[in-house]
Amino acid sequence: MARKILCVAEKPAIARAVATHMSGGSFQTHAIRGNQYVKNYEFDFNFGDPWGHCSVTMTSVIGHLTGLDFERQYKGWQSCPPSVLFEAPVNEDVDKDKLPIAENIRNQARYSKALFIWTDCDREGEHIGSEVRNQAKSGNARIEVKRAKFSNTERAHVLRAAREPVDLDEYQANAVSARIELDLRIGAAFTRLQTLQLQAVAAVLKEKVISYGSCQFPTLGFVVDRYLRVQNFKPETFWGIKVMLQREGKKVNFLWKRVHLFDRAVVTMMLERCLAAKEAKVTKVAQKPKSKWRPLPLTTVDLQMMGSRYLRIDSQTIMKVAESLYTKGFISYPRTETDQFDKAIDLKKLVEKQFPDTEWGQYARDLIDGNFRTPRSGRHNDKAHPPIHPVSWVSSSSLNANEKKVYEFVTRRFLACCSDDAKGQSTDIEILYGDETFHANGLLVLERNYLDVYVYDKWESSQQLPKFEYGEKFVPTEANIFEGKTTAPNYLTEPELIGLMDANGIGTDATMAEHISKVKEREYVVVNKRGSGRTSVEELIPTRLGVALVEGYDNVVAGLPNSISLSKPFLRKEMELRMLEVCAGTKTKSEVVQQSLDMYREVFIHTQRRIEMLKAACRKYLVD
């Protein structure tokens, strides 16, 4: 009998895609008992040396199999002082709803020579792989464990991954395991402490869970930070000089190189020097080709930001819609950090699939007829998934309103990536007037290229400038002072918040939207609609509770050496750096867990000691 090999992917969709490629399309599907999503696919495959021709069962998990929790006697909120949660014993158990999946793996492992792990090639995937291995080993202690390394589900790539397996990366799995333990201990300890302490402070807090999380608090912190900047803003008056020339029936406005200054007397004096000089002299006439670059291949964060901005769909809804388009086979996997296409992907074939579309089909045909360009490459590659792109064409009539918008966006973005940059010509004129420099700029768009399909970008010709000669002199038609006021920043919008989270390493592409909805659910943040109709903007504003928590924690650590408030992203960032050290093998999991716990424990002790400050902040905002 042929040897048997068990393959396990991170999710059902990957199991199916990999089984399809490995089997050449002919496999048997078996349902498993107790879970409707996970299937076992059976087929034969020749792995080459040393495994040779084998019979294969390809199955999957559904994300993590296990969860970490405190032992039973520490689960009650009154069972121990919250500080004990920094050391209380914890257990890793298979989640209740994952029991049938774990059992399936143990059963299949029993008759298998080897286990091939096909989880995503990222840190979490490595950990999920170790969970799968543990189950397989408990079904068959002698099973050999290998890992398939793949970054997309293109056929040749998958086959090569099957024939050149590597080993699980224990370092990465350990880093995740450290993250899991830290998130649990720190989240539970602070949540219990602040909930139990603050519920008594104000009637409105009585039944509330006031949660703390190393991601949700910095998320709240960003919102509060902007809010306070808006509240504390004091407008300042500024002055500037503008110069205008009428020539060939056109008005040319020259802008001041200094933009504006905050001292009126100085600006007046400078203008007087200009006027005294009478003539301005042209010091630069530059005509140069200018292009507007086509967009980068689409990542999750970009999809969420663009979605909020142009499609007017909040980031969590966007992800749900994208997920459903993915499940139906219309777009690629929507959770990716990669903004570069792998050379192995046949992009032209994907473009051709869009031919039937009534709106952009002709554009796609023009690309294939000679306008196709290889997409730009960004600097990110998660080595797990390609950029988001359409994988098949679907008629808009078979999609609901949001699906249609998201599919259209993903497709237009993809076609834009495969297009040429927009090209134009810019003209820069610089003049010296007295001692001051001014400039005027003109733009002529010559070829729209990608802009024709990517309707979300705007780039338009400005009014054309009349002719200027280098060195020529002229008397400006007008030169005078203008006055203005600095304006307050706006409240934070969701795309801006996602940008901040991304830049500060708060959450992952898959979870940022969840953290935002969590701070709304906890009533730390509310959404306010400014303006109306198509120009309306949704702003994030902290509630009184949200402001109180941030102010309270800022006060708790104020004046302490190395004070790092929980409302800031730094503690989380440091934790992330330590995890990278575990991945590199320079630190062990337990070293990192201890170090990070020490760091948070210090803040915890200060918080307990100065709990009155936290309570006072809540009283200030929540008790009239």
Next chain:
DNA sequence: GCAAGGTC
């Protein structure tokens, strides 16, 4: 009743 991370 707590977290964040996978995914359905």
